[in-house]
Amino acid sequence: MDCRLGCGACCIAPSITTPIPGMPNGKPAGVRCIQLNEQNLCKLFGKAERPAVCGLFAATEDVCGSTDAEALWLITTLEAATN
Template sequence: MDCRLGCGACCIAPSISTPIPGMPNGKPAGERCVQLNEDNLCRLFGKPERPKVCLSFKPCADVCGSTNESALETLLELESVTKASA
């Protein structure tokens, strides 16, 4: 499956614990990445400074669903159920 252009759910829903250009402490779950442009496209796509976790994400029908909204909902739920307890 290819990414749905303009979705951006994987750049909003998950937390990222490693530095991102413009977000030196990573980003919390549910927060829009500063590298996500106004068209919901990653400014770092294909660049070496793109975080490893982003490079590792592979879209699939079970996660991405058929709409951008369903992808965001699913990824937020996965983030919630896999969140480490403090």
């Protein structure tokens, strides 16, 4: 599956423990990444500054569901289950 442009769930729901430009300590779960623009697109996509964990994320139906809202719910649920 391809990412749904403008979804942004993977940039909001999970915690990221590695530095992100503008967020040197990473980001907690449920906090919008500072690098997510108004259209929910990554400002660092394709750039060396993008955290490796972000580049490794692969959209799959079991993680992203069929809607943006479902993706946010699923990723939030997975994040909570792994803490």
